Amino acid sequence: MLDDVVFWALAGPAVAAAVMVFRFASMARATYALLASLLCVGGLVVRLGLDYLGVVVVLMMTIEMALMGVFMVMFMMNPAGLMPMSMLHNRRGAAVISGGVFVLLAAGVLLTPWPRRRGEPAADPTKALGESLMGPHMLTMMTLGLALFATIVATVVLATRRGRYDRFGDDLRARRAGDRGDGGDGGARVRGGAGP
Amino acid sequence: MTLELFLLAAAALFCIGLFGALTQQSIVMLMMGLELMLGGVILAAAAVWHFVAPAATDGQVLVVLAVTVMAVEMAVGFAVVTALFRTREADMTDEAAELKE
Numbered sequence: 001m002l003d004d005v006v007f008w009a010l011a012g013p014a015v016a017a018a019v020m021v022f023r024f025a026s027m028a029r030a031t032y033a034l035l036a037s038l039l040c041v042g043g044l045v046v047r048l049g050l051d052y053l054g055v056v057v058v059l060m061m062t063i064e065m066a067l068m069g070v071f072m073v074m075f076m077m078n079p080a081g082l083m084p085m086s087m088l089h090n091r092r093g094a095a096v097i098s099g100g101v102f103v104l105l106a107a108g109v110l111l112t113p114w115p116r117r118r119g120e121p122a123a124d125p126t127k128a129l130g131e132s133l134m135g136p137h138m139l140t141m142m143t144l145g146l147a148l149f150a151t152i153v154a155t156v157v158l159a160t161r162r163g164r165y166d167r168f169g170d171d172l173r174a175r176r177a178g179d180r181g182d183g184g185d186g187g188a189r190v191r192g193g194a195g196p
Numbered sequence: 197m198t199l200e201l202f203l204l205a206a207a208a209l210f211c212i213g214l215f216g217a218l219t220q221q222s223i224v225m226l227m228m229g230l231e232l233m234l235g236g237v238i239l240a241a242a243a244v245w246h247f248v249a250p251a252a253t254d255g256q257v258l259v260v261l262a263v264t265v266m267a268v269e270m271a272v273g274f275a276v277v278t279a280l281f282r283t284r285e286a287d288m289t290d291e292a293a294e295l296k297e
Contacts, residue, residue, distance in 0.1 A: 057238060088221060
């Protein structure tokens with residue numbers, strides 16, 4: 001009984017907030033609606049007995065949405081929604097596709113003969129997860145680690161202002177970059193212009 | 197509280213996110229749709245772990261994977277938006293379409 005109440009109290013707002021993400025005119029409100037929805041997901045994960053992973057989801061989403069708010073203000077033309085405008089394309093097609101996907105998924109959920117619950121969760125699921133990640137699932141863990149490292153490199157490369165042409169000028173095979181070691185003049189010496 | 201209810205809620209989150217990712221023109225809003233879809237995946241994986249195979253840790257590992265994918269998607273997405281905006285002041289998917297030329 002209590003489980004049911006908790007489920008509806010978390011799943012209802014999760015779905016409702018998810019809908020509101022794309023209905024609010026203000027981007028800041030949309031961000032907070034997304035945060036509310038994902039916090040409810042985190043709560044449901046805790047409710048399912050995965051305390052550690054649920055708390056990870058909650059903490060990560062809080063920080064992520066704070067960052068997202070900063071990026072909204074930086075990049076969006078209408079972050080506060082003061083001039084309501086439609087920034088949508090292909091509404092009908094998207095509605096058909098996502099509705100169809102939902103019908104398919106719901107049919108699969110309801111028609112599949114789900115197996116009965118086998119076994120009991122470990123006394124400490126977090127410890128079991130850690131032992132599994134450091135044991136039989138080590139390959140997963142190493143792949144995730146490499147992917148995260150590649151992400152760090154890729155984001156810095158993408159977001160940096162100076163690329164290799166700024167450093168080397170037209171001749172990428174030059175042995176030395178035109179800028180100083182501390183990254184000073186942005187390759188101006190190679191390009192023959194004055195520094196910025 | 198049954199597995200079907202959890203999976204239906206996860207499917208609803210996934211499809212709302214899919215709708216947003218397909219309709220939104222602004223890249224940041226599109227990423228919010230992707231986040232919602234991944235939230236649905238996390239919920240479904242946790243529910244399957246709890247209701248079907250709680251003794252195995254595979255469901256938990258799947259949640260870890262989805263959380264990592266979320267972080268990577270967010271970081272790379274913002275880096276791409278920064279690069280796009282820096283070169284051509286674009287923050288909409290349609291403006292970025294000329295990338296293909």
